[in-house]
Amino acid sequence: MIYLDYQATTPLAPEAFEAMLPWLKEQHANPHSAHGPGRAAKAAVEMARAQVVALLxxxxxxxxxxxxxxxLNWAIKGVGGPLVTLATEHAAVLDTAEAVGGTTILPVGSDGLVDLDAARAAIRPGVKLVAAMLVNNEIGVIQPIAYLAALAHDAGALFLCDAVQGYGRVPIPDGCDLIALSGHKIHGPKGIGALWIRDGVSLPPLLHGGGQEKAGRSGTLSPALCAGFGAAAALMAARRKEDTAHVGRLWAAARAVLDDTWILNGSADHRYCGNLNIRRDxxxxxxxxxxxxxxxFSAGSACASGSGRPSHVLEAIGLSDAEARSSIRIGFGRYTTEDDLVTALNRIDAAARAQRIAA
Known part of the structure; x- marks a missing residue:
């Protein structure tokens, strides 16, 4: 099996697996308990917290x-509306924004970048929150986060960055007030994420029942998941240059394989190169x-698979229903070899050409 679906989830790093093992096998204490084993578990959680925050x-x-x-739910529901967000955001933002109400959805251009004139017109005093994704999960486009955050602050609003796909890969601007993260998108375990909250910003809890986390989030933390997330974050920091160079080589190899019958969806310049979203008529x-x-590989976002609907992201950049349905997403990264990627793309290209001949 050649795995090319890194935007859906990344392979678990061996280092993250090893960091989790002791907390799955022998050390089972509750990190919120005051006894010795509990304090040891808490220390593991706090080490992981420091590793995650080091990249922020x-x-x-x-x-x-x-x-x-x-x-994302905690941030959006905690701040409330009116809010402004983008048409290409993840469903976790768009659906939560709809539930909150008073939402303005900004359009994007054919390259997937936000319409800045529309942003300047919409982000005005009275808006409480502006939310935008750093790296789009479907087409890899990198939004002008620093500029949008500045617009938000000028209007007296907070800025929420969905950094799930960009954390550890793309620099996160200093202007964010809230940042959402996910462990399994950086070679960590599933079932854990984080919300970074700027000092001075407070949110009411989304979950009640103990307030174990400093910002008020309730629930018993898993030392194993925290340790895995922390180890993955530390590895992202240590390997950033190496991973970036590797992904750049893979991107160049992929573009060399695919001819102009394959059309790139989204900006070729303002994007994370580990995401290749392409279509063929x-x-x-x-x-x-x-x-x-x-x-x-993927026909779109894993979160929307099985819905039967074309991608809202591809619709937002102006693709027709037929064009959206003829698109695929290839995701690669740290553990993808160039040989595997080239082999897979040649097979994909050959199968696509065979469809044309058969038709």
């Missing part, structure tokens, strides 16, 4: 959550995936 701007603290979805993606079961 100064002047804030991290509260662990069950994942980025909880972190008339491509039957369901048939392609069935023909290539030894390759794991």
């Amino acid at each position: 701007p100064a002047g804030g603290s991290v509260s662990f959550t069950s994942g980025a979805t909880e972190a 008339g491509l039957d993606v369901a048939r392609l995936m069935s023909d290539l079961r030894a390759i794991a």
Whole structure:
């Protein structure tokens, strides 16, 4: 199996697995207990917290959550509306914003970048929160976060950054007030994320019942998940240059394989290069995936798979229903070899061409 679905989830780093093992095998204490084993578990949690926050701007603290979805819900519901966000945001933002109400959805251009004129018109005094994704999970486009954060602050609003896909890969600007993270997108375990909260910003709790986390989040933390997340974050910091160079080589190799019958979705310049979202006219993606079961790639966001609807992100950049349905997402990174990527793309290209011949 050649795994090319890094935006859905990343392979667990061996270092993260090893960091988790003691807390799964022998050390089972509750980190909120006052006895010796509990204090040891708490120390592991705090070490992980320091490792996660080391990749974030100064002047804030991290509260662990069950994942980025909880972190985004906590931030959006905690601040409330009116709020402004982008048409290409993750469903965890768009659906939560709809539940809160009073939301303005900003359009994006064909390159996936936010319409700045629309942003300047919408982000005005009275808006409480502006939310934008650093790196888009479907098309890899990097938004002008620093500029949007400055607009938010000029209007007296807070700025929430969904940094799930960019954390550890793309610098996070200092202007953010709230930052949502996910462990399993950086080679850590599933089931854990975090919300970074700038000093001086307070949120009412989303979950009540103990307030174990400093910012008020309730629930018993898993030392194993925290340790895995922390180890993965530390590895992202240690390997940043190496990983960036590797992904750049993979991107160049991928673009060399694919000819101009494959069209890139989203900006070619303002993007994270580990995300290759491409389309081919008339491509039957369901048939392609069935023909290539030894390759794991995506027809869109894993969170929306099975809905039967075309991607809202691809619709937002102006693609027709047919164009959106003929698009695939190839995600690669640290553990992808160039040989595997080139082999997979050649097979994908050959299968796509065979569809055209058969038609």
